[in-house]
Amino acid sequence: MLNEWYMPLLAFGLAWWLTRMCCDPGSVLYFLDHPNERSLHVRPTPRTGGVGVMGGVLGAGLVLGLVRGFAPSMWAVLGGAFGLAVLNLVDDRSGLPARVRFAAQALAALVFLGLADLPGPGWGLLPAFLGLVWMANLYNFMDGSDGLAGGMAVFGFGACGLGAALGGDMTLALLCASIAAAAGGFLCFNFHPARIFMGDVGSVPLGYMAAGLGLYGWQQGLWPLWFPLAVFSPFCADATVTLLRRAWRGEKIWLPHRTHYYQRLVQLGWGHRRTALFAYGLMCACGVGALVILPFAFPVQIGVITIGCIAYCIIGVLVDQAWRRHQNGPT
Structure with a gap:
């Protein structure tokens, strides 16, 4: 029997194998994302990489759940992510109405909450x-630049x-490590x-799992509620601030756009690689910082x-200033 400690390697x-298969033009999962005026890429690119991510997560997750035994709410996270x-x-592949996608997210959230005994x-x-529904969507919103969403998952x-x-919860630790490894x-x-690209097939379940497992860890007393928000804060901050600003301007917030901070960095000349590396540094700093202060007193x-x-405010102001100079052109 495969040792459970090898589950991240299995994931x-x-x-890797499933994603490579989806890159093959002869694959039945080779769905192309064609560039448009709101895209950051310039050539048609398959968008089913999330099949690889979720295949790795579910393969390792099922073994872990059977060997170690998952709590009902953990099974709900894994099952909701699969659905x-x-x-x-x-x-x-074909496009679905927004109300159908939202109804599925709401159902997954309700099932988890029905099985989780959250404090408070x-x-x-x-x-x-x-929070569950928003995380599923914000992760999708932030999946728009090479390496970004996959890096945030890692x-x-x-x-x-x-x-x-x-x-001391090695079951949850191995599951989270497997998700990171699959990414x-x-x-x-x-x-x-x-x-x-990852596509909705990967980004939406990853956002849902980030929220669900974050709440589960809080329920188990492993961390305060701020901890999962902090480690995913590069995505939470960008997506939430951008949504609020667009709503304030009266824009249709459900339509695609190119006004996220990471999108502006790419358009300002940073490109995908430099933007991803900057984001990785920020993600690493948030994760390490949150882990370091976890044992300290609340103040x-x-x-x-x-x-x-x-x-974050300083970074946002600097990007906004650079964007205004970019729009106004040379003086």
């Missing part, structure tokens, strides 16, 4: 539900795995110049989080 291998992956594979008052289920779930290990297998083909945690928020 990496499965993801969302199948639905979004259909969406990547009953009204806390509403923000938890909104760093974000890697940090969660280390946090779970420090808390790494996909990233071999997605780092610039990308041979394949220390709040102080460091405040410093991090200030840093």
Whole structure:
């Protein structure tokens, strides 16, 4: 029997193999993403790399669940991710109405919340539900540049795995490590110049799992609620601020666009590679910083989080200023 401690390696291998298959023009999973005015790529590229990611996650996750025994809410996370992956594979191929995709996300969130015994008052289920749905969508919104979403999965779930290990929950640690490893297998083909994109089949389930496992770790007392938000904050901050700004301007927030901070960096001349490497540095800093302050008292945690928020504000202002100069042209 395959040793459970090799599950991250299994996840990496499965993801690498399946992603490579999806890069083959003869594959039935070779769905092309054609460039348009809102795209950052210039040539048609397959967008089913998420099949590799989710294949690795589900392969390793099923073995872990059977050998170690998952709590019902962990099975709900894995099952919900599988259901969302199948639905979004259909969406990547043929397109589905937004209400169908949202209904599936809402159902997955409700099933998880029904099985999870989250701490706190009953009204806390509403923000938890909104968080699950929002994370599924924001991860999808942030999947628009080579290497970005795959890198966030490596760093974000890697940090969660280390946090779970420090808390003594090796089952959750191995699952998070397997998700990070599966993203790494996909990233071999997605780092610039990308041979394949993740697509909704991978990005939406990854966002859902980030929220679901983050809440599960909180329920188990492994970390405070801020911890999963901090390790995924490069995505959370960019997507949330961009959404609020677009809503403030009266734009249709559900339509594709190119106004995320990472998109602006690419358009400002940084390109996909430099933007991804900068994001990796930020992701690594957030994950390491969150792990370092995890054992400290709450006032220390709040102080460091405040410093991090200030840093994000400074980065945002600098990008906004550079973007305005770019739009206005040379003076």
